[in-house]
Amino acid sequence: MRGTTMAIEPTLAILSGKGGTGKTLVSVNLASVAKKATYIDCDVEEPNGNLFFNPTKEFGKLVTVKKPVVDDALCDGCHICVDFCAFNALALIGNRLMIFDDICHSCGGCLHVCPQKALSEQESPVGEMSIGQSGTVRSISGYMNIGESSGVPIIAELLKHKDDGLTIIDAPPGSSCLVTESVRLSDFCILIAEPTIFGSHNLAMVYSLVSLLGKPCAVVLNKTMEGGNPSEEFCIKNSIPIIGRIPFDKKLGSLNSVGKIVAREDEHYHEVFSSILKKALEEVRS
Amino acid sequence: MIIAIPSDKESLDSAVCVSFGRSPFYCLYDTETKQSTFLVNSAADSPGGAGIKAAQILVDNKANILITIRCGENAARVLQPANVELFKALNLSVADNIFAHAQNKLEPLKEVHAGYHNGH
Numbered sequence: 186m187r188g189t190t191m192a193i194e195p196t197l198a199i200l201s202g203k204g205g206t207g208k209t210l211v212s213v214n215l216a217s218v219a220k221k222a223t224y225i226d227c228d229v230e231e232p233n234g235n236l237f238f239n240p241t242k243e244f245g246k247l248v249t250v251k252k253p254v255v256d257d258a259l260c261d262g263c264h265i266c267v268d269f270c271a272f273n274a275l276a277l278i279g280n281r282l283m284i285f286d287d288i289c290h291s292c293g294g295c296l297h298v299c300p301q302k303a304l305s306e307q308e309s310p311v312g313e314m315s316i317g318q319s320g321t322v323r324s325i326s327g328y329m330n331i332g333e334s335s336g337v338p339i340i341a342e343l344l345k346h347k348d349d350g351l352t353i354i355d356a357p358p359g360s361s362c363l364v365t366e367s368v369r370l371s372d373f374c375i376l377i378a379e380p381t382i383f384g385s386h387n388l389a390m391v392y393s394l395v396s397l398l399g400k401p402c403a404v405v406l407n408k409t410m411e412g413g414n415p416s417e418e419f420c421i422k423n424s425i426p427i428i429g430r431i432p433f434d435k436k437l438g439s440l441n442s443v444g445k446i447v448a449r450e451d452e453h454y455h456e457v458f459s460s461i462l463k464k465a466l467e468e469v470r471s
Numbered sequence: 472m473i474i475a476i477p478s479d480k481e482s483l484d485s486a487v488c489v490s491f492g493r494s495p496f497y498c499l500y501d502t503e504t505k506q507s508t509f510l511v512n513s514a515a516d517s518p519g520g521a522g523i524k525a526a527q528i529l530v531d532n533k534a535n536i537l538i539t540i541r542c543g544e545n546a547a548r549v550l551q552p553a554n555v556e557l558f559k560a561l562n563l564s565v566a567d568n569i570f571a572h573a574q575n576k577l578e579p580l581k582e583v584h585a586g587y588h589n590g591h
């Protein structure tokens with residue numbers, strides 16, 4: 186045991202029901218206003234956090250999963266592995282075993298049940314990941330190869346590189362199992378919502394997911410304008426804390442659209458995001 | 472020769488099931504003995520890969536011909552190398568489709584539809 190123990194800082198996951206609501210805007214800026222933070226871009230189908238951070242690349246690797254391969258000389262066509270595979274990734278035509286890599290979930294089970302030891306595992310690349318530094322932010326990101334059926338192994342790899350410091354997770358949009366995997370290690374979720382009826386439906390969808398996962402959460406209302414806000418009404422009705430409002434602003438939109446981090450460019454936005462981060466951390470500790 | 476047809480019910484006057492992989496039954500008709508049997512499709516409620524498993528069931532039962540309304544890409548990936556010939560079903564009963572096939576009135580099934588991702 187060491188004399189002093191380092192406090193483990195929280196992990197915040199940023200979510201929204203669909204793309205384009207400002208999820209990456211909030212994630213990137215929250216990471217930027219912290220003294221030191223790690224940003225993890227879990228939107229592996231469309232990663233764009235690094236378009237903002239433009240980090241120096243310090244580490245990179247291929248992400249692989251294990252897929253079975255058959256030795257036709259050993260396989261006697263007994264059918265056991267085909268019946269075993271819960272995902273129906275195997276088929277037997279005559280005495281030839283077919284393996285559907287895009288359906289296989291890499292559970293490894295077929296290797297164990299084969300009486301002939303005809304199956305072995307081979308590493309198969311599904312994407313790439315990298316780690317880089319941008320100012321005070323350590324950015325971890327990855328992407329999935331086109332045609333792969335699941336980004337889960339890539340997200341799992343990204344999360345392995347998380348440390349004990351403050352971490353901001355930019356989750357994929359929606360409420361699929363990719364989102365579930367992304368928020369697995371988070372202490373708190375921040376849901377980004379737009380001020381429309383459609384926006385409030387998307388909010389309801391992610392809210393039910395985080396509730397199901399038992400994660401505490403709060404909302405940031407983005408693109409707010411004068412007048413009613415169905416997303417705000419949803420928060421009030423369900424007693425969800427609102428920890429920030431980002432008014433609709435052309436200047437913000439244009440800086441953001443050219444890949445600028447507004448909190449680094451503009452004093453006012455530095456304050457807006459610092460306040461959201463502060464409130465989120467207060468919620469985590471409360 | 473064995474003809475397979477996805478069917479809604481266990482009878483020759485049943486309609487052809489609109490789904491291949493999720494069909495509740497398959498009618499197997501032997502053109503030599505003129506006997507028909509019905510198989511329960513154990514792939515019908517598979518969470519994923521139903522088309523592959525259903526195709527495997529037909530291959531295991533030595534089907535040579537499949538008369539169907541539609542067929543997914545994954546099922547076709549098993550049926551084609553197994554030399555199962557695919558024909559487009561007419562909007563008629565199972566029995567009438569068998570009859571139409573005997574009279575060479577069925578068109579080959581040309582298009583297979585892309586698989587749906589199983590929700591990752």
Ligand code: SF4
Pocket residue numbers: 253269270271272273274275288289290291292293294295296
């Ligand atoms: S590894 Fe698992 S999912 Fe993949 S083929 Fe084998 S049993 Fe099926």
Ligand code: SF4
Pocket residue numbers: 255259260261262263264265266267277282298299300301302303304
């Ligand atoms: S269990 Fe082994 S021997 Fe049997 S079919 Fe599968 S690979 Fe071939």
